Every structure is written in C-alpha cells, then in structure tokens.
Amino acid sequence: MRRKWIGMMMAAALTLGLTACGSSPANDGTGDNPDSTGAANTDADTVTADGKVKITAYLGGEMPDENQKLIEAFNAQSDTTEVEMLTLTKGSSGYQMLTVMYNAGNPPTVYFLESGDVMKLTDKLANLSDLDCMNYAAAGTTEDVTVDGTVYGVPANLQAYGLIYSRQVLSDVMGEDFDPSSIKTREDLEEVFKQIEAQGIAPVAISPFDWNLGNHWFCQIYTGQAADAAGRDAFIGELKAGTADLAGNTVFQDYMDTFDLLMKYNYYKDNPLETAADGNEKQAQLLATGQAAFWFHGNWAAHNIRTLDEEGEYGFIPVPVSESNPNAGKICTLVPGYFTVEQSTTTEEQQQAGKEFIDWIISSQEGQQYVINCGNVPAYSNNTATITESISQSVVDYTTTGNNFPMYVMYPSDHYTNVGASMQRYLSGEIDRETMAAEIEAYWATQQ
Amino acid sequence: MxxxxxxxxxxxxxxxxxxxxxxxxxxxxxxxxxxxxxxxLTFTDWNGLTDEYQYIGFSNYADAFRDALFWESLLRTFKYAFGVVVITNVIAFLIAFGLTRGYKGQGLFRASFFTPNLIGGVVLGIVWKFVFSEVFVQLGKRGIGIFKNNWLSSPDTAFLALVVVAVWQMAGYLMLIYMAGIISVPKEVQEAALLDGAIGLKNIRHIVVPLIMPSVTICTFMSIKSAFMAYDVNLSLTNGGPFQSTELVAMRVFNKAFQAEQYGVGQTEALILFLIVAAISVTQVILTKRQEVEA
Structure with missing residues (x-):
C-alpha cells in the first residue's frame, strides 16, 4: 500500500513540475501587457550574482568571432552591465529567430535587424533618438527606421556594392597606368572585357545566389526609378497595384542590358548556376587568384578575398548604365542592419543597459575597430579607426564625394527568394526578359 | 457489494x-x-509576431488553394517520397538479405551501413554539399560526364541529389529492421522451402518477404513519414535552390509562415499537409497489415 502511495506522489510531483514549467513564460508578461514589465526586475534572470544588469544581445550573424570579442571587451570594462551573446543557426534570418523568441517570451534585449524588419516591430522597440551616437550618424542612414521623428534603430555600419575589380589583372592586361574609373558606359566596359578575354582570363564573375541577384541587383532598379524617395515609393505602389509596366520600364531595360553584358562574359557562362548552392568564397577565389577581373559583389567580400590575398589592390567601379539613369556613375550603399532595443518584455534597467551598450559599440575604440574588422565601413563621423583595406577605402572614396545612391530596402522579406528565383531562371537562360518581368510583376501584385 | x-x-x-x-x-x-x-490560427491573419490578430474566416484556405508554389512543392514531395521510399526499401532489404547470409566480416559491413544514420540531417547536408560541389565536380573535370556540372546547379540533378542523400541516410536504419525480420524467419520453414525447391529469387519472393511483412509495414511507414517531413537535409543541401525548384513541402510551409510572414496561410498549408500525410499513412498501414501472415 505504501509503495503505491509513493508512486502516486511521484506522479503528482511530475505533473506539478510540468504545469509549473508550462506556466512560467506567461509570468514574464510577454508583449500583451507592457505596463507590467517594470515589476519583474527582481527576477534572477535580469540581474547577475554580483549585481550587474544582465542583458542578451544578438549582433548579426556574419562574424560571430568578432561579435564575441566585442562583447567580451564590453563586459570587461562595464561595472554595471553584463551582456550575453546570442548566436544564430546558419540559414535562418534574424527575424525568423526573433519570431520564435518572442513567442517563447524571451527576446534578446539588444538585437540587430534589417530596416524593413525594424519597421514591422516599432510597437516593441525603444526610442533611440536621444542616444549620443545619433549625433554622428551619416546623412541618410536613419531615415528608413524613423517614424514621426522617433528613431528605432542605430545604424550598425555601411556597406556598398558594385563591380569589384582586381588591380593586378587590369594592370597585366590594360597596362600599369589604366584607370578603372575611366569605364563609364557599357561600351567602355565591353571594350575592357574583350581585351581581358583575349588574354584567356574571365572578364567577370556573377555570383548566382538569389539574395545577390534578387535583392542586390534588382533593388538598383527600384532606386533608379527616381532621384528621391517619394518617386521610388510611388513606383513600388504601382507594382503592388499591378499597374506598373516593368518590361516597358527604361531603368529596368537599362540594368538588364548591363546584366546581359555581364552574362555574356561570365566566368560561369557554360553553367551559370554552377555555384548556386555555395557561398561566395569561390568567386572571391577567382578574383584573388587572377582568374577573373571583375565581380559584381559588395565590400563584405573583402573578408573572403583577404584570406587569400592580403596585399593586392581591389576597388569598386559603379555598374555602368545609361547617363539618363539617376544611378549612373554611383555605387550602391546600404545600412545592412540596425541595433535596436527591445522594450515590451525587458525591464527599465535592461533597456538602459542596452542603450549604454549600443552607445559604447559606436563610440568606443573597440567598437569602432569592430566595424573595420568586419570588413565594413563606419556609418559615423566620430569613427577614428583607420581603414587600411583597399576595398573599404574605395567605398569611402565614393561616399565622401557623394557618388553613392541608397539601395531600396523597403521590399517584402520574401522578395529575394521570389525575384531571386526569376533572376536565376533568366541567368540560366530558361526564360527571357519579358517572362521575367511578368513573373516579377505577378509577385509584387500579391503584396499588400 | x-x-x-x-x-x-x-x-x-x-x-x-x-x-x-x-x-x-x-x-x-x-x-x-x-x-x-x-x-x-488558420482562421486568423496573424503574422507571427503581433499581439493582436483578427479572425478572417476561411480566406487563408482560399489563399492556400491558390498558392501555386505550395501545390508544386507538394507534387514534388510526392515524387520525392515515391523515389525515396522505393529505393530505400529495396536497397535496405537487399543489404539486409546479403548481411544475414553469414559471410565473413558482415558485422563490419552492418556497422558501416548503419553509420550514416547517426549523423544529424543538417551536418549530413553540409557534408554532401561539399561532396557534390567540390569532390564530384573534380571528377567531372577528369572526364566523368555525369559530374560535368555541379549537381546542385540545375533543378533535375539537385532533386536527384536530395534523393541520393536521403537514401544514403535512411537505408542503413531500415536495413537493421529488415535484418531483425529476416533473422527471425524460422529455420524449419526455410529448410522445408529449400527442400521443396524454393531457391534464390523464388525463396525471397515466396518465403522471406511474406514472413517479414511486419518489417515491411514498419519500414514503409517510417520512410514515407520521413520523406514527407524532410526539411533538414533540404535546408542544408540545396536550401530550395536553384530558383525554388527543390523546395519540398515542409520548407515551403515554413517559408510561407516565417519568411513571407503569412503565418495563417502557412499554418493552413501545414494542416492540409497533415491531412494528406495522415491519409496516406493510414492507408499504407492498413494495406500492408493485410499482407502480414503468421509462420
């Protein structure tokens, strides 16, 4: 009899344990009730044993080692805050991870988001307008995350893309004193391509990834619709309404003419999607080992190139388009992500600690060096770290002279898979330009 | 009382x-x-993150039925499941049959065939991606025609690659189940059959297979289930590419819910998938159960 009672007690204990586990996330007061969040600050989760405020941070997925170093440096110098780093499984975006964490009731205090995602979460994010570092933000870097004067994200850094050239190959083929910036038009580019090809070197490499083609190449077309944001938004509005005529659009045709030129001289022209499932290391290798002269890509690839060639000179030329195109002669820049502070589930102290952490990233020596180490370009005028790498330096040369245009970033989050798929079909020769335009129009027409 | x-x-x-x-x-x-x-949630317009959502009746179902990519991926998954189930089971059975004959060193072979199953799906996908895009491509450069292009670079071969990897992973596990079945076939039945002249293929067809039908039931069920739920290898090997041509249905549902942020539609598609898989599994179990005989 007694044994049976023990058994039942155990079963009861198990059951209680389960229900206790089941109910604890609800006690954290997720999103539903922001007013009650301040009350939770006695929770062991928010304070460390030695009285520091504990926060979690996700700083983006590209350079986890650099993120780790940065967070360790911050923790070493802070008496009041301890930051715990979150990482991400490969292949999922920050936003997908965030969805899961919000639904589990424990989103990170500080997180890195793309601008489109910031705008979807404004009801959960803290106002960062008053941060000291905002005074130094480069022009045009915060507009995409500002609503009615409230800034919800701190730009992490700047990136740029265009045609990366290898100085070594150009010198070998065109002569030591050839100036890449003399390539202004498609005809100029084709002339150079022909001479390079005659030497048995591939003129250009196209990375066939959907994000590269769908977002980076195609978003140039959205920006090119007008010189100002209102004009671009109007064009996107027409696409959503299904009234835009992409095939008859001059900027679309202009960019696709250039794309055709790249396709004709592509290293992978026999099988353009050869590396579709890989990373960009293979194209970086082509450039670094002199097997290709140009590569349509961005400065983030500097990291890949430098692992193979530390010394060589590389730089950008703008993607050549017609002179009537507002983007002509400029390279495309973007803010790859913004640091944000979560406020719907965190305590007041945690939010304060999060802001302090972000300010430190932007203003401290370690934080400024972090941007450079990740192969990016600072988005702040108070950044004093020296750039020694020629690809990043090339970006700075364009941005400081105003020869850059912003990438259009207000696209839906599945834009790159859908438009990228159409571009891949076009690249592989499966569909023609009209079909591609029709597919992309059909995709946009399903968006609200 | x-x-x-x-x-x-x-x-x-x-x-x-x-x-x-x-x-x-x-x-x-x-x-x-x-x-x-x-x-x-299939009746709401929830996007996966907001605190509030509205009930919108059956419009998610209408959207799901109109979502051409979903139905394409479902059809593709049927093809994939058919290929994987047939090939895996045939190979698993043949290996199991071969490795229960009492050859020398069969323990080593059993262990080697089973090992792929111990590797997790994502790791497996990454390993095979390397094999397809580095190793096989090198073979192609040395003149082996079928490896001239990276298999992951065109829709048909990328689909084949998915099947190959799934078979490679699953066959060892099913082999184990088939082996257990074959070993438990009573000796006296086998001896009587051999005396009656049931040798070779005849023996397999009329004696072994009918007696191991319970194993066949389990193996078919498990391979169908895993084929319809395949996600990890799909993600790490092809990630649905090139141009979404290898997106299996589980990945489509996930992308609809979390990438396109149409959680309601994604959930609806998941429910449709559940109903289809449940119907297939039940039918299959009933059909193969009927074939089972007592020795």
Missing part, C-alpha cells in the same frame, strides 16, 4: 492515471494544445 465495485472503478482510474497520466499530460501539453491552437 456495490460499494466494492465503485471502489474498484475508482482504483482502475487511479491506476490508469498513475501509469498513463504523465504521458497523457505531456502529449496534451506539447502536441494536442499546439495542434488545436494551430487550427485556430
């Missing part, structure tokens, strides 16, 4: 709760509640 009966009833309930209670509670907490909650 009556009192006694009541006591016994209560005792039975208590005993049931004692043994099955924890399992029932866990099942309810992690499967049943989530499932019902999921069905509820």
């Amino acid at each position: 009556k009192q006694n009966k009541k006591n016994k009833g209560a005792k039975n309930v208590l005993m049931f709760l004692l043994y099955a209670g924890p399992a029932v509670i866990v099942f309810t907490a992690v499967i049943l509640i989530a499932f019902i909650n999921g069905i509820q």
Whole structure:
C-alpha cells in the first residue's frame, strides 16, 4: 500500500513540475501587457550574482568571432552591465529567430535587424533618438527606421556594392597606368572585357545566389526609378497595384542590358548556376587568384578575398548604365542592419543597459575597430579607426564625394527568394526578359 | 457489494492515471494544445509576431488553394517520397538479405551501413554539399560526364541529389529492421522451402518477404513519414535552390509562415499537409497489415 502511495506522489510531483514549467513564460508578461514589465526586475534572470544588469544581445550573424570579442571587451570594462551573446543557426534570418523568441517570451534585449524588419516591430522597440551616437550618424542612414521623428534603430555600419575589380589583372592586361574609373558606359566596359578575354582570363564573375541577384541587383532598379524617395515609393505602389509596366520600364531595360553584358562574359557562362548552392568564397577565389577581373559583389567580400590575398589592390567601379539613369556613375550603399532595443518584455534597467551598450559599440575604440574588422565601413563621423583595406577605402572614396545612391530596402522579406528565383531562371537562360518581368510583376501584385 | 465495485472503478482510474497520466499530460501539453491552437490560427491573419490578430474566416484556405508554389512543392514531395521510399526499401532489404547470409566480416559491413544514420540531417547536408560541389565536380573535370556540372546547379540533378542523400541516410536504419525480420524467419520453414525447391529469387519472393511483412509495414511507414517531413537535409543541401525548384513541402510551409510572414496561410498549408500525410499513412498501414501472415 505504501509503495503505491509513493508512486502516486511521484506522479503528482511530475505533473506539478510540468504545469509549473508550462506556466512560467506567461509570468514574464510577454508583449500583451507592457505596463507590467517594470515589476519583474527582481527576477534572477535580469540581474547577475554580483549585481550587474544582465542583458542578451544578438549582433548579426556574419562574424560571430568578432561579435564575441566585442562583447567580451564590453563586459570587461562595464561595472554595471553584463551582456550575453546570442548566436544564430546558419540559414535562418534574424527575424525568423526573433519570431520564435518572442513567442517563447524571451527576446534578446539588444538585437540587430534589417530596416524593413525594424519597421514591422516599432510597437516593441525603444526610442533611440536621444542616444549620443545619433549625433554622428551619416546623412541618410536613419531615415528608413524613423517614424514621426522617433528613431528605432542605430545604424550598425555601411556597406556598398558594385563591380569589384582586381588591380593586378587590369594592370597585366590594360597596362600599369589604366584607370578603372575611366569605364563609364557599357561600351567602355565591353571594350575592357574583350581585351581581358583575349588574354584567356574571365572578364567577370556573377555570383548566382538569389539574395545577390534578387535583392542586390534588382533593388538598383527600384532606386533608379527616381532621384528621391517619394518617386521610388510611388513606383513600388504601382507594382503592388499591378499597374506598373516593368518590361516597358527604361531603368529596368537599362540594368538588364548591363546584366546581359555581364552574362555574356561570365566566368560561369557554360553553367551559370554552377555555384548556386555555395557561398561566395569561390568567386572571391577567382578574383584573388587572377582568374577573373571583375565581380559584381559588395565590400563584405573583402573578408573572403583577404584570406587569400592580403596585399593586392581591389576597388569598386559603379555598374555602368545609361547617363539618363539617376544611378549612373554611383555605387550602391546600404545600412545592412540596425541595433535596436527591445522594450515590451525587458525591464527599465535592461533597456538602459542596452542603450549604454549600443552607445559604447559606436563610440568606443573597440567598437569602432569592430566595424573595420568586419570588413565594413563606419556609418559615423566620430569613427577614428583607420581603414587600411583597399576595398573599404574605395567605398569611402565614393561616399565622401557623394557618388553613392541608397539601395531600396523597403521590399517584402520574401522578395529575394521570389525575384531571386526569376533572376536565376533568366541567368540560366530558361526564360527571357519579358517572362521575367511578368513573373516579377505577378509577385509584387500579391503584396499588400 | 456495490460499494466494492465503485471502489474498484475508482482504483482502475487511479491506476490508469498513475501509469498513463504523465504521458497523457505531456502529449496534451506539447502536441494536442499546439495542434488545436494551430487550427485556430488558420482562421486568423496573424503574422507571427503581433499581439493582436483578427479572425478572417476561411480566406487563408482560399489563399492556400491558390498558392501555386505550395501545390508544386507538394507534387514534388510526392515524387520525392515515391523515389525515396522505393529505393530505400529495396536497397535496405537487399543489404539486409546479403548481411544475414553469414559471410565473413558482415558485422563490419552492418556497422558501416548503419553509420550514416547517426549523423544529424543538417551536418549530413553540409557534408554532401561539399561532396557534390567540390569532390564530384573534380571528377567531372577528369572526364566523368555525369559530374560535368555541379549537381546542385540545375533543378533535375539537385532533386536527384536530395534523393541520393536521403537514401544514403535512411537505408542503413531500415536495413537493421529488415535484418531483425529476416533473422527471425524460422529455420524449419526455410529448410522445408529449400527442400521443396524454393531457391534464390523464388525463396525471397515466396518465403522471406511474406514472413517479414511486419518489417515491411514498419519500414514503409517510417520512410514515407520521413520523406514527407524532410526539411533538414533540404535546408542544408540545396536550401530550395536553384530558383525554388527543390523546395519540398515542409520548407515551403515554413517559408510561407516565417519568411513571407503569412503565418495563417502557412499554418493552413501545414494542416492540409497533415491531412494528406495522415491519409496516406493510414492507408499504407492498413494495406500492408493485410499482407502480414503468421509462420
């Protein structure tokens, strides 16, 4: 009899344990009730044993080692805050991870988001307008995350893309004193391509990834619709309404003419999607080992190139388009992500600690060096770290002279898979330009 | 007397709760509640993150039925499942048959065939991606025609690659189940059959296969289930590419819900998938059960 009672007690204990586990996330007061969040600050989760405020941070997925170093440096110098780093499984975006964490009731205090995602979460994010570092933000870097004067994200850094050239190959083929910036038009580019090809070197490499083609190449077309944001938004509005005529659009045709030129001289022209499932290391290798002269890509690839060639000179030329195109002669820049502070589930102290952490990233020596180490370009005028790498330096040369245009970033989050798929079909020769335009129009027409 | 009966009833309930209670509670907490909650969400316009959502009736179902990519990926998954189930089971059975003949060193072979199953799906996908895009491409450069292009670079070969990897992973596991079945075929039945002239293929067809039908039931069921739920290898090997041509249905559903941020539609498609897979599995179990015989 007694044994049976023990058994039942155990079963009861198990059951209680389960229900206790089941109910604890609800006690954290997720999103539903922001007013009650301040009350939770006695929770062991928010304070460390030695009285520091504990926060979690996700700083983006590209350079986890650099993120780790940065967070360790911050923790070493802070008496009041301890930051715990979150990482991400490969292949999922920050936003997908965030969805899961919000639904589990424990989103990170500080997180890195793309601008489109910031705008979807404004009801959960803290106002960062008053941060000291905002005074130094480069022009045009915060507009995409500002609503009615409230800034919800701190730009992490700047990136740029265009045609990366290898100085070594150009010198070998065109002569030591050839100036890449003399390539202004498609005809100029084709002339150079022909001479390079005659030497048995591939003129250009196209990375066939959907994000590269769908977002980076195609978003140039959205920006090119007008010189100002209102004009671009109007064009996107027409696409959503299904009234835009992409095939008859001059900027679309202009960019696709250039794309055709790249396709004709592509290293992978026999099988353009050869590396579709890989990373960009293979194209970086082509450039670094002199097997290709140009590569349509961005400065983030500097990291890949430098692992193979530390010394060589590389730089950008703008993607050549017609002179009537507002983007002509400029390279495309973007803010790859913004640091944000979560406020719907965190305590007041945690939010304060999060802001302090972000300010430190932007203003401290370690934080400024972090941007450079990740192969990016600072988005702040108070950044004093020296750039020694020629690809990043090339970006700075364009941005400081105003020869850059912003990438259009207000696209839906599945834009790159859908438009990228159409571009891949076009690249592989499966569909023609009209079909591609029709597919992309059909995709946009399903968006609200 | 009556009192006694009541006591016994209560005792039975208590005993049931004692043994099955924890399992029932866990099942309810992690499967049943989530499932019902999921069905509820198919009637809403929730995007996966907001605090509020509206009930919008059946419009998610209408959207799901109009979503051409979903139906394409479902059709593709059927093809994939057919290929994987047939090839895996045939290969697994043949290996199992070969490795129960008592050859020298069969223990080593059993272990090697089973090993792929111990590697997790994502790792497996990454390893095979390397094999397809680095190793096979090198073979192609040395003149082996079928590897001239990277298999992951065109829709048909990328699809084949998915099947190859799934078979490679699954066959060892099913082999184990088939082996257990073959070993337990009674010796005297085999001897009698051999005396009656059932040798070779005849022996396999008329003696071994009918007697291991329970193993066939389990193996087919498991391979169907894993083929329809394939996600990890799909993600790490092709990630649906090139141009979404290898997106299996589980990945499509996930992308619809989390990438396109149409959680309601994604959930609806998941429910449709559940109904289809449930129907197939039940039919399959009934059909193969009917084939089972007692020795």
